Amino acid sequence: MLGLNKRDTRFLIIVILLTLFTPFLLQPFPEGSAMAQFNGGYPDLMAKIAIFGIFAMGFNILFGLTGYLSFGHAAFLGVGSYAAVWMFKLLTLNVFPALILAVLVAGLFSAIIGYISLRRSGIYFSILTLAMAEMSYRLAYSVLTPITNGETGLQVRDTDPRILDGAGAAQYPNLFGLELSTSWDWRVLGHVFTFNVGFYFCAVIAIVMFYVSLRIARSPFGLVLKAIKSNQTRVNYTGMNSRPYTLAAFVISGMYAGLAGGLLAVMDPLAGAERMVWTASGEVVIMTILGGAGTLLGPVLGAGAIKYLENIFSKINEQVLHDWFSFLPDWLADPVVWLASRFTGEGWALTLGLMFMAVVIFLPGGLVEGGQKIAGWFRRKPPADGGDDPEHHPKPAPHVPHMANTGD
């Protein structure tokens, strides 16, 4: 189906189902129950997971496939957001022009930064991208304030021209009139499931982008990218010029980032420079590694895990902790709450750090490797050959089995 073999088609269908049923999967606990605060099925969070999933998928094309670790990808996210908001201000609040411009501007911007940064590889490349992104961030606050509106951030206002929108047009980002903030609640057996237009819009785009990255990974182009990661010298001595390949990978991943930035603006029509700060670039690196760099699903899982946990942990304040530990005697409860509160609420980054360390040390292949190991136990086979999906493996060796079909 769609130019994929059976295994990849099954893989894609699973991803589609998982994405479409996210409102159920992230809402496992009944409303009002003690566990309800672990529910993550609200539109804002689900859309963020889809958006950062797209961002991480694109980043993975550059980092996971090609082996170039960029520390400046948040710049393209920010540029995408600005471009989208400008489209909202100038043309229309319909999301399509905004997203198209976001992708194009981010593509152009990444072509320039990529052209300069890709003169070097390894750590020098990483530092160059970091410097470029940090410069963009500083420029957004200083010289470029007429475009970025500085610290206030770029917002949609009633006074904006919006030349394509008529008098009765929607006042919020919309799909040809259907506002993205529209939601339906479905109450059943004490659960509340929310279906939101914005989330499903992001989800459909995420599925399409996942399909695109799957096709890229299976293409001769993707094979060359993997070869560049493995041994760039040999690629050059084999008659291929690795520079345009790495630049293409850079621009593609920049366009993914721009799309993600555009979608952020679509869900919440404002853009600020803080989206481009270097810790935001670091976050996508952590998402990709946490999920499993080089695998197709890993970065999406990593983005989902981080955004979900960020939301859940940030909500756990001292009051919640006191309720949880109220069964303890007072002299014990207070220190326990004090300790736990360091890792929750504002201190959630500490938990993320510990989690990241644990994954890097014990599961270098990320969450995908963890999933594989668990699947291996269930099959009572050693996990090394347990992986069912070819991409669920940090090393590309398992691509081969399905290639054998044509080779034999």
Next chain:
Amino acid sequence: MAILEVKDVSKRFGGLQALKDVNLSVAENTVHAIIGPNGAGKSTLLNCLVGKLMPDTGSVLFQGQSVLGRKPHEINQMGISRVFQTPEIFGDLSVQENMLIPVFAKRDGAFRLHPFETVEHEAEVIDEAMAALEEFGMADKRHMHAASLSRGDKRRLEMAMCLVQRPRLLLLDEPTAGMARANTNRTIDLLREIMERRDITMVIIEHDMHVVFSLADRITVLAQGMPLVEDTPENIKGHPKVKEAYLGEAA
């Protein structure tokens, strides 16, 4: 007819004269060995041939065209392939995928953006890669991770990757360095097979005299950046100057 002409090539690194007025003429479909003691300039010369180094003076002509100033991928496309001292293969990829890359490179040239084709559907490319694996006796290992191959098999794979592109000239940089004698002999046999089966010229840089005398049609002896003698293996063996250069190094 000479396929490769090196004329008056000199290269200086700071105070070190690495190459001085090197002249070399390699006849088509022969094996030309370059030998010499450590520091004689063998690797510098090879790097000048593949575009990694730019000589200070002189010219290098391949089939009448200059190779100087060209990038490695351009030189490859002119028909020159290179085998490295330690096999340069794609360790993260399978043996079959390793073979696909040079076939794609031959078909697509330096760059082609083809993100929506599928490797699996490229039957012709896969067939050609498989034929080459078959030819080099590696077809049964096609699903193996290239990094997990034995050293000898890595060398074999690297040569197969070079030869599937049908180069006119193959440059080998100490192809048997660090190998046990049995493996060295296998490599010699492999190179002999290749010479019999194909129209190809080889330039070998080698330390091991056994390899050189088993393969070479002509030998150039380099010493201190200068060609000492160039002759057939028989004549080189007893040449007083060569003995002196090597004994001088030993003493």
